[in-house]
Amino acid sequence: MTTELFINPRFERDRVYGAKEKAILSVAAGEEARAAISQWPGYAPTPLRSLEELAKETGVAAIHYKDEDARFVTKSFKAMGGAYAVERLAREAKGQALTVTCATDGNHGRAVAWGAQRAGIKAVIFIHEGVSEGRAEAIRSFGAEVRREGKHYDDSVRRAAEVAAQNGWQIVSDTSWPGYQDVPKLVMQGYALLAAESLDQGTAPTHVFVQGGVGGLAAGVLSWFWEKQGAQRPKTIVVEPDRAACLLASAKAGALKNADGDLETIMAGLACGEASAIAWDILEHGADAFMAIPDDAAADTMRKLALYGIVGGESGVAGLAGFRVVANDPAMRSALGIDASSRILAIGTEGDTDPVVYREIVGSTGEDIRKKRAA
Numbered sequence: 005m006t007t008e009l010f011i012n013p014r015f016e017r018d019r020v021y022g023a024k025e026k027a028i029l030s031v032a033a034g035e036e037a038r039a040a041i042s043q044w045p046g047y048a049p050t051p052l053r054s055l056e057e058l059a060k061e062t063g064v065a066a067i068h069y070k071d072e073d074a075r076f077v078t079k080s081f082k083a084m085g086g087a088y089a090v091e092r093l094a095r096e097a098k099g100q101a102l103t104v105t106c107a108t109d110g111n112h113g114r115a116v117a118w119g120a121q122r123a124g125i126k127a128v129i130f131i132h133e134g135v136s137e138g139r140a141e142a143i144r145s146f147g148a149e150v151r152r153e154g155k156h157y158d159d160s161v162r163r164a165a166e167v168a169a170q171n172g173w174q175i176v177s178d179t180s181w182p183g184y185q186d187v188p189k190l191v192m193q194g195y196a197l198l199a200a201e202s203l204d205q206g207t208a209p210t211h212v213f214v215q216g217g218v219g220g221l222a223a224g225v226l227s228w229f230w231e232k233q234g235a236q237r238p239k240t241i242v243v244e245p246d247r248a249a250c251l252l253a254s255a256k257a258g259a260l261k262n263a264d265g266d267l268e269t270i271m272a273g274l275a276c277g278e279a280s281a282i283a284w285d286i287l288e289h290g291a292d293a294f295m296a297i298p299d300d301a302a303a304d305t306m307r308k309l310a311l312y313g314i315v316g317g318e319s320g321v322a323g324l325a326g327f328r329v330v331a332n333d334p335a336m337r338s339a340l341g342i343d344a345s346s347r348i349l350a351i352g353t354e355g356d357t358d359p360v361v362y363r364e365i366v367g368s369t370g371e372d373i374r375k376k377r378a379a
């Protein structure tokens with residue numbers, strides 16, 4: 005298990021958020037997504053929780069944790085992307101029969117299934133061997149068919165693409181590949197609203213710690229700060245599991261590169277070996293640093309948040325876990341310019357999306373922790 009912080013040599017603070025970037029993600033397209041999503045029943049910005057005790061403990065001015073445990077019925081930020089893309093595709097189909105499909109580690113499939121249920125269309129979701137039965141059941145609960153094929157996420161991405169081509173189904177992927185970009189752009193555009201909501205909620209971060217799977221979330225969040233704030237934007241630190249660090253590997257190589265690790269991590273949503281090309285296009289010059297953390301760091305942060313009455317899942321806490329690793333390491337602190345005036349934003353992307361695993365790690369159920377907070 006290793007921890008690593010890599011300062012991005014291709015980072016350019018003064019680079020303008022220009023036409024190339026805006027063709028992928030833009031505030032204008034984000035406002036369009038916000039207009040649609042804010043009409044959904046149950047929509048409300050998720051809480052931005054101030055972790056005052058942890059800020060004191062780690063010697064910074066403030067830590068804000070964007071808590072996606074409360075996001076619709078799906079308990080993760082993924083609803084903002086997958087379900088939004090499905091809604092747009094269903095709208096474009098204008099009543100024609102449409103079946104949507106995707107590969108997933110759990111959360112994206114849940115979002116696509118939920119979106120398809122809302123739109124009244126069929127969804128077939130591909131999962132791999134490593135996805136727990138609890139996660140499969142959660143997807144089925146939204147009326148989708150679940151097919152288990154392949155050893156890893158990247159295998160099920162390929163399988164979903166093959167079966168979709170045979171059947172004329174529409175792929176709703178959170179990752180892009182040559183010739184397939186429009187739908188992942190919609191997905192990422194929905195994710196960017198986490199940054200929009202956080203700014204509206206009054207955070208003014210100096211550092212954003214955001215976890216990376218294929219990179220879509222990190223690119224979405226960064227794009228919003230970058231276009232809105234230009235060179236004044238906060239530092240962006242992308243955090244990945246040490247065994248699935250494809251973005252860190254790409255940053256080191258200076259080009260898209262697969263992860264070296266075996267992808268075996270409790271951070272199931274981040275167990276991706278291949279980065280999304282369009283996400284990389286934003287992160288390559290926009291992200292300040294990339295880091296890898298071991299599973300222990302995530303598990304420890306889940307327990308820490310539970311003490312404050314906050315339910316964060318294994319992948320959900322990874323950004324905050326990355327910050328805690330940095331906070332305890334003088335060399336990393338100094339490399340990122342973290343001091344007593346720093347204001348940290350950590351994107352808490354999921355609650356207990358796998359309740360069984362959550363209980364194993366934390367020792368209590370998510371329900372119990374939420375009750376403690378309410379009491």
Ligand SMILES: Cc1ncc(COP(=O)(O)O)c(C=O)c1O
Pocket residue numbers: 080082109111112178215216217218219220221222272273274276319320353354
């Ligand atoms: C809970 C959670 N957080 C973060 C991510 C990472 O998002 P991305 O793959 O867009 O980098 C995922 C992806 O599935 C996830 O499920």
